[in-house]
Amino acid sequence: MMKERAMDLLKTTREKKSLIHHITNTVTINDCANVTLAAGASPVMASAPEESGNMTLLADALVLNIGTLNENIFSAMIKAGRAANDKGIPVILDPVGVGATAFRTEKAKSLLQLINISIVRGNISEIASLLDVKAKTKGVDAGTVSIFPSELAKQAAKQWKSIVVISGKQDVISDGTSVFHVENGSSLLQSVTGTGCMSASLIGCMAGAGNDLLLAAIVGTSMMGIAGEIAEGTGEKKGLGTFKVHLMDAISLLTPETWKERAKIYESY
Amino acid sequence: MMKERAMDLLKTTREKKSLIHHITNTVTINDCANVTLAAGASPVMASAPEESGNMTLLADALVLNIGTLNENIFSAMIKAGRAANDKGIPVILDPVGVGATAFRTEKAKSLLQLINISIVRGNISEIASLLDVKAKTKGVDAGTVSIFPSELAKQAAKQWKSIVVISGKQDVISDGTSVFHVENGSSLLQSVTGTGCMSASLIGCMAGAGNDLLLAAIVGTSMMGIAGEIAEGTGEKKGLGTFKVHLMDAISLLTPETWKERAKIYESY
Amino acid sequence: MMKERAMDLLKTTREKKSLIHHITNTVTINDCANVTLAAGASPVMASAPEESGNMTLLADALVLNIGTLNENIFSAMIKAGRAANDKGIPVILDPVGVGATAFRTEKAKSLLQLINISIVRGNISEIASLLDVKAKTKGVDAGTVSIFPSELAKQAAKQWKSIVVISGKQDVISDGTSVFHVENGSSLLQSVTGTGCMSASLIGCMAGAGNDLLLAAIVGTSMMGIAGEIAEGTGEKKGLGTFKVHLMDAISLLTPETWKERAKIYESY
Numbered sequence: 001m002m003k004e005r006a007m008d009l010l011k012t013t014r015e016k017k018s019l020i021h022h023i024t025n026t027v028t029i030n031d032c033a034n035v036t037l038a039a040g041a042s043p044v045m046a047s048a049p050e051e052s053g054n055m056t057l058l059a060d061a062l063v064l065n066i067g068t069l070n071e072n073i074f075s076a077m078i079k080a081g082r083a084a085n086d087k088g089i090p091v092i093l094d095p096v097g098v099g100a101t102a103f104r105t106e107k108a109k110s111l112l113q114l115i116n117i118s119i120v121r122g123n124i125s126e127i128a129s130l131l132d133v134k135a136k137t138k139g140v141d142a143g144t145v146s147i148f149p150s151e152l153a154k155q156a157a158k159q160w161k162s163i164v165v166i167s168g169k170q171d172v173i174s175d176g177t178s179v180f181h182v183e184n185g186s187s188l189l190q191s192v193t194g195t196g197c198m199s200a201s202l203i204g205c206m207a208g209a210g211n212d213l214l215l216a217a218i219v220g221t222s223m224m225g226i227a228g229e230i231a232e233g234t235g236e237k238k239g240l241g242t243f244k245v246h247l248m249d250a251i252s253l254l255t256p257e258t259w260k261e262r263a264k265i266y267e268s269y
Numbered sequence: 270m271m272k273e274r275a276m277d278l279l280k281t282t283r284e285k286k287s288l289i290h291h292i293t294n295t296v297t298i299n300d301c302a303n304v305t306l307a308a309g310a311s312p313v314m315a316s317a318p319e320e321s322g323n324m325t326l327l328a329d330a331l332v333l334n335i336g337t338l339n340e341n342i343f344s345a346m347i348k349a350g351r352a353a354n355d356k357g358i359p360v361i362l363d364p365v366g367v368g369a370t371a372f373r374t375e376k377a378k379s380l381l382q383l384i385n386i387s388i389v390r391g392n393i394s395e396i397a398s399l400l401d402v403k404a405k406t407k408g409v410d411a412g413t414v415s416i417f418p419s420e421l422a423k424q425a426a427k428q429w430k431s432i433v434v435i436s437g438k439q440d441v442i443s444d445g446t447s448v449f450h451v452e453n454g455s456s457l458l459q460s461v462t463g464t465g466c467m468s469a470s471l472i473g474c475m476a477g478a479g480n481d482l483l484l485a486a487i488v489g490t491s492m493m494g495i496a497g498e499i500a501e502g503t504g505e506k507k508g509l510g511t512f513k514v515h516l517m518d519a520i521s522l523l524t525p526e527t528w529k530e531r532a533k534i535y536e537s538y
Numbered sequence: 539m540m541k542e543r544a545m546d547l548l549k550t551t552r553e554k555k556s557l558i559h560h561i562t563n564t565v566t567i568n569d570c571a572n573v574t575l576a577a578g579a580s581p582v583m584a585s586a587p588e589e590s591g592n593m594t595l596l597a598d599a600l601v602l603n604i605g606t607l608n609e610n611i612f613s614a615m616i617k618a619g620r621a622a623n624d625k626g627i628p629v630i631l632d633p634v635g636v637g638a639t640a641f642r643t644e645k646a647k648s649l650l651q652l653i654n655i656s657i658v659r660g661n662i663s664e665i666a667s668l669l670d671v672k673a674k675t676k677g678v679d680a681g682t683v684s685i686f687p688s689e690l691a692k693q694a695a696k697q698w699k700s701i702v703v704i705s706g707k708q709d710v711i712s713d714g715t716s717v718f719h720v721e722n723g724s725s726l727l728q729s730v731t732g733t734g735c736m737s738a739s740l741i742g743c744m745a746g747a748g749n750d751l752l753l754a755a756i757v758g759t760s761m762m763g764i765a766g767e768i769a770e771g772t773g774e775k776k777g778l779g780t781f782k783v784h785l786m787d788a789i790s791l792l793t794p795e796t797w798k799e800r801a802k803i804y805e806s807y
Contacts (some may be wrong), residue, residue, distance in 0.1 A: 026295045026564045027571050027583050033296050033462035037741050038509050043462065048339035051372035058369060070586035070610070071334065072339070097582065100596060151651035191790070193571035193581065239787020249462050249508020252460070275707050285788020295564045302731035308780050312731065313635065314565050317608035320641035327638060341608070521729070 003263065006219045007256035009210045014040030018060035018208035020201065021084075023047045023077050025067025025096065028194030032063070035198040039223070039250035041182035041205040045083060052076035056083035061208030064115075064199055066108055067096035074107055081115030090118035090216070091209040098122065099129025112160055119217050120156065121165040121200045121206060124149055131156045150179045150268055165203065165219045167196055170219045175214045182218065183264040184225025186232040192244050199224040202251075225263045227251045270289045272532065275488045278479045283309030289470065291351075292316045292346050294336025294365065299464030302334070304467040308492070309523035310474040321345035325352035333384075334466055336365035343376055350384030358483070361389035361478040363469035367391065368398030373396035381429055388476060388486050389425065390434040390469045393418055399420035400425045411473030419448045419537055432486045434472065436465055440490045443476035444483045451487065452533040453494025455501040461513050462516055468493040471520070487534060495531045544757045545794035547748045555597035557621075557740065561585045561615050563605025563634065566732030570601070571738040575760070576790035579743040591615035594617035594621035599746030602653075603735055604646055607635035612645055619653030628745040628754070629657035632738040636660065639669030650698055650749065656692065657704040657745060657755050658764065659738045662687055669694045677795030688717045688806055701755045703741065705734055711761045715753045722763025723800040724770040730782050737762040740789070756803060764800045765789045 020036050022029070022045045027043060029122065036043035046055040047074065056062055062084040064077050084091045093115075095108040108130055111117065120127065128145040133152060145152065149172040157164040157176035160258030166172045171182040189195040209214055231246035238246070289305050291298070291314045298314060300499040306313035310469040318341065331353040333346050353360045364377040376400055380386065388394065397414040402421060414421065418441040424431040426445035435441045458464040459496055472489030479485055500515035501507065507515070556579045562570050567583060574581035586594040587610065594600055600622040602615050622629045631653075633646040639751040646668055648657065658665070666683040671690060683690065687710040695702040695714035704710045709720040741758030748754055768774065769784035776784070 025583075027567050029296050030299060030462065031569060034509065034513075037460045037462060044368070044369070045294075046370065048336055048372065049372040050340065054370040054372065068583060068585060071588065097584070100582070101584065101592040103586065103592065118290035146571040166426060174544065191575045193568065193575060237791070239784070240790035241783035241786030244572075244786075245514055245783055246508070248510030248513075252509035253506070278716055298565050299568060299731065304779065306729045306731060313605060313638070314563075315635070316606055317641065319609065320639040323639040323641070335762075349542035376561065513778070514779035517779030517782075522775070 003260050006053055007217055007260055009206055009215060010256045011261055012224055013205055016209045016214070017042050018186060018205065019206050020061050020204045021046065021056050021059035021080065022063045022065065023052060023073060023080055023199065023267050024063065024065035024197065027067055028197040031068055031194040032197055032201040032247060036195045038237060038248055039202055039205040041208060044247050047073050047076050050077055051073040053079035053083040057087055058078040058087060061090045061092065061204045063094070063200055063204040064111060065094040065096055066096065066104060067102065067197065069107055072215045077111060078114055081111065082108050083144055083175070085116050091115055092119045092200050092204045092207060092211060093117045093122065093123045095126050095130055096149065096197070098126045104127055117160060117162050118213050119163040119203055120160060121167065121203060124152065124168055125167050125194065125217065127156055127164060128153055128165050129243060131159065132222065154179055165221055167199060173217050173221060177269045179266060181247035181266045182216055182225055183266070184222050186228035188232050188243050189228040190238070191240055192247070194223060203267055208256060213246060221261070223254060224250060224262050226259060227254060229262065270372060272529050275485055276529055278475055278527045279528055283415065285478045287474065288313055288327055289332060289473045289477050290325050290329050290349065291332045291334065291470065292321060292342060293332065293334035293466065296336055297466040300463040301466055301470040303517060304470050304475055304520060307517055308471055308474040310477060312321055316342050316345050318344040322348035322352040322406040324348040326356055328358060330361065330473045331358045332361045332363070332469055332473040333364040333380065334365055334371050334469060336466065337372060338376055346380060351382065354385050355460065359367055359482060360384055361388045361390065361469050361473045362386045364389065364391045364395050364399055365466070367395045374398055377453055377514045380475035383466060386429060386431050387425060387482050388432040388434065388472055390428060390436065390439065390472060393421065393437055395437050396421055396425055396433060396435050400428065407434060419443070423448055429506055432482050433473055434486050434490055440485050440494065443532060448537045449487055450535045450537060451494055452532065453491050453498055453534070455497035456510050457501050457509070458493070458497040460509055461516070464493060490522060491532045491534060492520060494530070495528060496523065498531065540753070541798050543753055547744055548756055548794045551743055551747040554747045555580050556743065556787060557582055557596055558599050558742045558746050559584065559594050559597035559618065560601045560603065560739065561590060561618055562601060562603035562612060562735065567737040568736055569649060569732040570739040572786060573739050573789060576786055577740055579603055585611055585614050587617055588612040589619035591705055593619040594618040599628045599630065599634070599742045601630045601738055602630050602649060603634055603738060603743040604642060606640060606733065606741055607645055613650060614646060616652055619649065623654050628751060629744045630651055630657045630659065630738050630745060631655045631667055632735060633658065633660045633664050636664045637748055643667055655698060655700050657700060657701040657703065657741055659701060659705065659741060661734065662690065662704050662706055664692055664770055665694055665702060665704050665729040669697065678804055688712070692717055700749050702760055703755050705737060709763065711755050711759060717806045718756055719804045719806060720760045720763055721804070722760050722767055722800065724766035726770050726778070726781050727766040730785070732761060755758040760801045760803060761789060761792060761797070764797060765792065769801065
């Protein structure tokens with residue numbers, strides 16, 4: 001039954017063409033815009049504090065990604081976040097590299113305090129750092145953490161009153177009560193920059209088109225995993241240039257039916 | 270006869286390797302640089318106010334794109350624009366998202382007042398907003414406007430003393446007196462971010478290599494449409510990753526002869 | 539014997555997954571991140587002065603690229619550079635466009651004065667401008683210089699106490715005593731933006747994984763040349779979109795064995 005609702009959401013997203021406002025990093029901003037289009041939504045990226053709030057008022061969801069954060073962009077995020085809260089649209093936070101520097105950790109925590117965040121998506125060390133669980137972040141990649149991801153996701157979701165997505169070989173998603181696992185993916189996804197950021201954009205597309213945040217997190221996350229599998233294919237190992245092209249192909253051509261066939265989603269009790 | 274001159278311009282652009290200075294958005298800046306190279310020109314992007322003027326003095330054309338504008342970049346644009354006017358090289362303005370926020374609309378209007386703009390390229394709601402014709406801009410995508418595009422292009426061109434390009438299913442180009450229509454294109458072009466920005470870059474390449482602004486606008490605009498048709502192809506629907514790669518292929522391999530065969534350009538009276 | 543050490547370095551780079559911190563331009567930042575992953579290392583890009591130093595303390599090498607420099611990014615570079623010097627990790631400088639504007643030239647010279655730079659990589663007019671040898675830089679492309687590249691590389695390396703790489707049809711690399719030539723490459727490389735920046739990233743990957751700066755410069759430079767040859771292929775001329783995809787493929791799939799077979803490296807006496 002969850003799969004039927006997911007299929008409806010994928011269909012709605014292509015019909016509704018929701019506007020997804022991003023304040024995001026300069027490394028993968030182009031990929032985030034293209035993946036939003038590939039999912040059937042419409043991206044806009046306005047990172048000047050002078051207009052970030054007003055642009056948010058036109059949007060259906062807001063994605064905040066701190067990959068190349070600075071003070072000016074932080075101000076833009078606060079204004080956009082407050083506008084999103086006022087308008088009642090979902091806010092997705094991707095706390096890229098939290099734990100790597102004090103600046104990032106502090107700013108990400110401020111965002112969580114000053115804005116009602118609907119969905120937080122990060123790797124395990126980012127989520128752990130944000131929750132002050134002992135973790136080691138290596139640059140923007142996942143480090144190691146001494147807690148089960150499912151437990152961490154649940155704790156974080158409870159504390160932040162958000163949906164929490166912990167990406168990894170197996171993605172874990174919790175609303176603080178239930179815990180879901182997504183077992184789609186490809187090992188090549190971690191060798192292309194921006195696949196995490198693009199997952200957050202896909203979650204934003206789903207959150208903007210629907211009204212079920214947990215479902216949006218599950219469907220957005222699984223889309224990237226499924227697209228990774230399709231892009232990896234079954235033949236010889238692809239080069240990373242071709243893999244990335246096929247990844248975007250797979251997202252743009254993904255039908256609700258293919259999603260249903262391939263999605264490996266489990267609830268853990 | 271216009272087609273012969275267009276073919277000469279395409280040839281000259283590949284020979285002359287003009288330097289096209291861009292102050293543009295961070296979303297599609299890489300695509301703009303690559304499309305400039307694909308057209309045979311040479312891109313440079315210097316958006317610091319400290320050097321934007323001096324860099325312009327080396328250039329053959331200047332492209333201003335407000336997709337991720339902030340106050341600092343606005344200052345850089347003013348300095349670059351004035352340098353371009355002093356040097357007598359063409360300035361192309363792409364008023365991305367005008368009408369979406371007051372900040373963008375005001376800044377785009379200031380650019381038009383403070384700099385002599387040679388060519389303005391936007392979608393119908395952007396051009397309408399800039400001319401204070403009632404319009405509704407949805408993020409950076411075209412909204413709806415209650416005026417014929419050809420009439421709007423003509424009015425805007427007269428008022429701004431510029432060439433005006435209104436992109437859409439059918440592109441409309443006017444110098445205030447004549448109106449041309451370009452009927453090349455692919456519906457997939459709107460599903461890849463930056464195809465509008467890249468059109469402005471192509472117009473900049475043509476304007477920098479030649480000395481006929483109206484011709485530059487027509488040829489630059491039609492190149493993107495023709496490349497879109499070639500990239501779309503005739504088989505089954507392509508994924509957006511592959512489509513974008515084929516789009517860049519088509520521009521880099523476009524010969525004057527293929528352009529002549531495919532260009533669908535009509536003057537309306 | 540140098541080839542054996544180079545093969546070891548390529549292998550080590552894929553095993554060690556060094557963290558390569560970049561403060562780089564917004565035009566090719568995504569390509570630099572992806573090429574770093576394709577070489578087997580891990581990229582991080584933190585350009586805010588508030589965190590650039592701290593992020594550097596986690597890294598194995600630092601790449602500074604002034605392609606879209608401004609005052610704020612310059613401050614971030616100084617902090618990162620000093621942290622790199624304190625930690626004793628290599629710093630690679632790509633002085634993009636030096637000579638084109640006084641701002642760039644002055645800032646690049648300051649970087650060389652204030653930071654111990656391990657490797658400088660640029661085209662001939664950039665290196666000449668930086669050394670105050672008479673040169674003419676056309677935007678960010680190479681101009682003409684009245685000195686042999688090998689002599690220029692040697693002089694510059696002596697003066698800056700750095701390894702110097704001058705890219706061109708034939709790449710020249712010197713440590714101030716020896717001079718090496720790399721004769722791999724493809725004419726298509728100059729038609730894709732960022733191939734120079736990506737070379738600097740590859741050099742950074744090799745410098746971060748090993749402990750021989752001269753070898754790192756030679757291997758990193760030759761990787762891009764070899765990947766260009768493989769991507770160009772032997773059939774009909776490829777479009778630039780496909781060429782770029784195949785270039786990234788070639789880097790990600792490059793084995794030490796293929797490198798050994800194809801590398802054309804000569805020492806000149």
